[in-house]
Amino acid sequence: MSELLQFLFSGVTVGAVYALVALGFTIIYNASDVVNFAQGEFVMLGGMITWFAHQAGIPLPIAAFLAISITAAIGVAMNKLAIEPARGAPIVSLIIITIGASIFLQGAAQLVFDKQIHDFPAFSGNTPIRVGGATILPQSLWVIGGALAVFVGLWIFFTRTLLGRAVLATSNNRLAAQLVGINTNFVMTLSFALSAGIGALAGVLATPITLTAYNVGIAFALKGFAGAMLGGMGNPKGALVGGFLIGLIEALTAGYLSSQYKDAAAFVVILLVLFVRPQGLFGRKSTDRV
Amino acid sequence: MKMTPKLATLLILAALVLLAPFLFPSNFYYRVGALIFVNSIAVTGIVILTGYAGQISLGHAGFAGIGAYACALAPAHFGIHPALAVVLGAAISALLAWLVGRPILRLKGYYLGVATLGLGILISMMLNNERQLTRGPDGIEVPELGLRALLKGWGLDLTNGQFWYYFCGLCMILGAWLALNLHNSPSGRALRALHGSEVAARTVGVDVARMKLQAFVISAVYASVSGSLLALQNKFITPDVAGFMHSIEMVTMAVLGGVGSVLGAIFGAAILTLLPQVLTVFAEYEQLVLGLVMMLVMIFLREGLLPSILRKLRRKGE
Amino acid sequence: MTASRDTQTTLLSVEGLGISFGGLKAVNDVSFAVKPGEIVSVIGPNGAGKTTLFNMISGVYQPGAGRISLSGEEVTGMEPHLLARRGMSRTFQNLQIFQSMSVLENAISGFHLQERGSVLADLLSLPGSRRRAKAAEEGARKLLARVRLAEAADREAGNLSYGSLKRLEIARAMASQPKILLLDEPAAGCNAVETEEIDHLIAEIAASGVAILLVEHDMKMVMRISNHIVVLDHGEKIAEGDPATVSRDPAVIAAYLGAEAQTGGDHA
Structure with missing residues (x-):
């Protein structure tokens, strides 16, 4: 029983990171219909920049703030330089552009930083908290709390603020949003900044547990995407639930089946979801118009 | 005989294979050439799947992995001749593509991309983890094909590098010939039709699901053969052959050169294979450059390099 | 009535x-x-x-x-x-032309049911495959003449005028008889x-x-x-x-x- 609880704890912790990545996917997907395969690199950048700044002597909170701001700026640059010029391109092209951006950012991180594995201290120490025979690290609580806080923050932003509603309107109908005077380019910029910032936050929160290196991004991107898809592409609630579910499935697979194939579990689930319910758990079916 | 685009492409490829060695500064370039041809074979499969039928796969390296490991494992475990192992690998790849393709190809766009990506990663994960069989990430040796010795017996004495250069070149041309045949055939037209408009293709009677599946299976066989040739040539193979990066490279080569045409895609394969070889000094910048090239070409030369260049030349000519 | x-x-x-x-x-x-x-x-x-x-x-x-x-x-x-x-055959309100094909190829596509055969024969360009393709091409040229697009046969379909595309769609739909x-x-x-x-x-x-x-x-x-x-x-x-x-x-x-x-x- 305590064993199961332990697996659940670790599943919820990684799940929270996947949920943050999935939320990042969702924001960009809603604003631009683009699935950003470079989403995982934002997580990598969040961790790497924080480590770099911290070991240079900058206090951890400021280093983290710097990392999130710089990553958000990189997200905006990516939108301006790579996504906006390719508007209307076929999906194959967009997939290659965002994968290209992902490889480019990895290459840049290798050059600017290095190829080693890094971490920085946990925020509230490393003394495990005992709960019902299992233990959980304080940093796990930071990660889980971070994911929930971001979700609530986004929910308030999208439903309660004028700007958030403008973003929603743009995702529903770009042309109509332009007609009622919404600056859709600004909405795109904002979405990329927000999405990249959330990714970086995930990296900042998770690095003390998962460690970071220039090449960790792709795995986060794939799992986060799996979570977003499981929940239903474009649905923030789905992204949150889907991310946590992927984390749990992974931890349970590692615990009870095979730790080597824990990464496979996410994909098997995704393939099953795609065949049984392609619109995901919370998505709606769409009909093509001809 | 009328000079059709098909004939022109085949002649250009044959001329390149035969004439390039005169420019080689060292024997090392036979090996680079052979690598280009091996990649070209996989990329020709991508042309059929993505260029003709408009379907994306981010997991085709998985089939290359099956082809490669068939050559390593089948001779050792079943005593099969390596040449037959190539056929066996292709058959397994085709069967797997057929089984998995049925459900997967109902998906579109990003979903298809991620589903195929997942398939590729599962295959690469198995090659990494099933150590008793594959010996895991460290790789496994592959037996000699034996064709070079046979040729020597017939009086044709080639160095190892030369043999693989010409043999892979021949296979590439054969693969290009099949793909070009398909392009203007009834099946090829049906594929290109469903690429253009799926609903219109259906109404003229195209069984869209069946045609997509055929393209998927054919392209899987191309990838498998490419993997087999790589393994036989190197006499050693690691699970990287099935890795995500290899899948991405295949698609990028095809799209870089021009996924709509066999010659364009092979051009792309040549460039992306040469780039790291020529720029070995810049090894650190390899990822940076690769990522940049992918983005720039897709933004500015959406059809790919070769079609864009040809279009510019044609305009100048007018 | x-x-x-x-x-x-x-x-x-x-x-x-x-x-x-x-x-x-x-x-x-x-x-x-x-x-x-x-x-x-x-x-x-x-x-x-x-x-x-x-x-x-x-x-x-x-x-x-x-x-x-x-x-x-x-x-x-x-x-x-x-x-x-x-x-049964149809055309579409918002055109569904195969844009990257030539006008002739669009019309030939309409003959899919008559020209289709084994994909292996097509890959190897066997005589049967070529014969079927040739018959479809002849039929397509006749149809194009009937909708007065014979001259445009080799042009890229995407470059045609709207009215011509409408006629091309009808030709394609007629091809399946x-x-x-x-x-x-x-x-x-x-x-x-x-x-x-x-x-x-x-x-x-x-x-x-x-x-x-x-x-x-x-x-x-x-x-x-x-x-x-x-x-x-x-x-x-x-x-x-x-x-x-x-x-x-x-x-x-x-x-x-x-x-x-x-x-x-x-x-x-």
């Missing part, structure tokens, strides 16, 4: 067809029949459900209720490519000359024994060429009959706010 329609020779029959999108009834309980060589038009104000009806009949949408039969055989919800084998052809606004966006060309083309096709089911906004054209008209409004059939009867029908006039139907009536 309706009562005397001979059910024995009915080619297409639609009974009680309906579909809902998100709880909204887009088409509800629509029935009518089409005989060989007959031109039947479906008219109605914008949003009346005409294209949705077409999409159900041609297998693009799965109907929520009712049944469709073709040559006496039930084909409700059957996939479009299977309907094509049974002799259908028993019934569904035309979704073949004259929409065309100028007067182009409209007249399409008008003649439709009459010619019908004269060759092919039944035509037409959705069209150009009332003059509809009244001139139709044998029978079905009027939809808000997804329901509100009237049916020959052009003269329909154009006098008070419900139809009300649906169109009078104007359009009146001018149409003058021409009938």
Whole structure:
């Protein structure tokens, strides 16, 4: 029983990171219909920049703030330089552009930083908290709390603020949003900044547990995407639930089946979801118009 | 005989294979050439799947992995001749593509991309983890094909590098010939039709699901053969052959050169294979450059390099 | 007129067809029949459900209720490519041309059912494959001549004028030698000359024994060429009959706010 609880704890912790990545996917997907395969690199950048700044002597909170701001700026640059010029391109092209951006950012991180594995201290120490025979690290609580806080923050932003509603309107109908005077380019910029910032936050929160290196991004991107898809592409609630579910499935697979194939579990689930319910758990079916 | 685009492409490829060695500064370039041809074979499969039928796969390296490991494992475990192992690998790849393709190809766009990506990663994960069989990430040796010795017996004495250069070149041309045949055939037209408009293709009677599946299976066989040739040539193979990066490279080569045409895609394969070889000094910048090239070409030369260049030349000519 | 329609020779029959999108009834309980060589038009104000009806009949949408039969055989919800084998073909309101192909290749694509064979034969370019392709090309050239596009055969389809593309779509649809052809606004966006060309083309096709089911906004054209008209409004059939009867029908006039139907009536 305590064993199961332990697996659940670790599943919820990684799940929270996947949920943050999935939320990042969702924001960009809603604003631009683009699935950003470079989403995982934002997580990598969040961790790497924080480590770099911290070991240079900058206090951890400021280093983290710097990392999130710089990553958000990189997200905006990516939108301006790579996504906006390719508007209307076929999906194959967009997939290659965002994968290209992902490889480019990895290459840049290798050059600017290095190829080693890094971490920085946990925020509230490393003394495990005992709960019902299992233990959980304080940093796990930071990660889980971070994911929930971001979700609530986004929910308030999208439903309660004028700007958030403008973003929603743009995702529903770009042309109509332009007609009622919404600056859709600004909405795109904002979405990329927000999405990249959330990714970086995930990296900042998770690095003390998962460690970071220039090449960790792709795995986060794939799992986060799996979570977003499981929940239903474009649905923030789905992204949150889907991310946590992927984390749990992974931890349970590692615990009870095979730790080597824990990464496979996410994909098997995704393939099953795609065949049984392609619109995901919370998505709606769409009909093509001809 | 009328000079059709098909004939022109085949002649250009044959001329390149035969004439390039005169420019080689060292024997090392036979090996680079052979690598280009091996990649070209996989990329020709991508042309059929993505260029003709408009379907994306981010997991085709998985089939290359099956082809490669068939050559390593089948001779050792079943005593099969390596040449037959190539056929066996292709058959397994085709069967797997057929089984998995049925459900997967109902998906579109990003979903298809991620589903195929997942398939590729599962295959690469198995090659990494099933150590008793594959010996895991460290790789496994592959037996000699034996064709070079046979040729020597017939009086044709080639160095190892030369043999693989010409043999892979021949296979590439054969693969290009099949793909070009398909392009203007009834099946090829049906594929290109469903690429253009799926609903219109259906109404003229195209069984869209069946045609997509055929393209998927054919392209899987191309990838498998490419993997087999790589393994036989190197006499050693690691699970990287099935890795995500290899899948991405295949698609990028095809799209870089021009996924709509066999010659364009092979051009792309040549460039992306040469780039790291020529720029070995810049090894650190390899990822940076690769990522940049992918983005720039897709933004500015959406059809790919070769079609864009040809279009510019044609305009100048007018 | 309706009562005397001979059910024995009915080619297409639609009974009680309906579909809902998100709880909204887009088409509800629509029935009518089409005989060989007959031109039947479906008219109605914008949003009346005409294209949705077409999409159900041609297998693009799965109907929520009712049944469709073709040559006496039930084909409700059957996939479009299977309907094509049974002799149904169609064009689209917003063109669905194969843009990256040449005009000729677009027309050849229409011969898919006649030219298709084993993919292995196609890969190896076996004589059978080449023979089939050649026969399809000859047929396609003849069809292009019939829709006056013979000269444009080698041009990229995407570069053609709108009216030419409309004719190309009809040619492609005719290639499968259908028993019934569904035309979704073949004259929409065309100028007067182009409209007249399409008008003649439709009459010619019908004269060759092919039944035509037409959705069209150009009332003059509809009244001139139709044998029978079905009027939809808000997804329901509100009237049916020959052009003269329909154009006098008070419900139809009300649906169109009078104007359009009146001018149409003058021409009938």
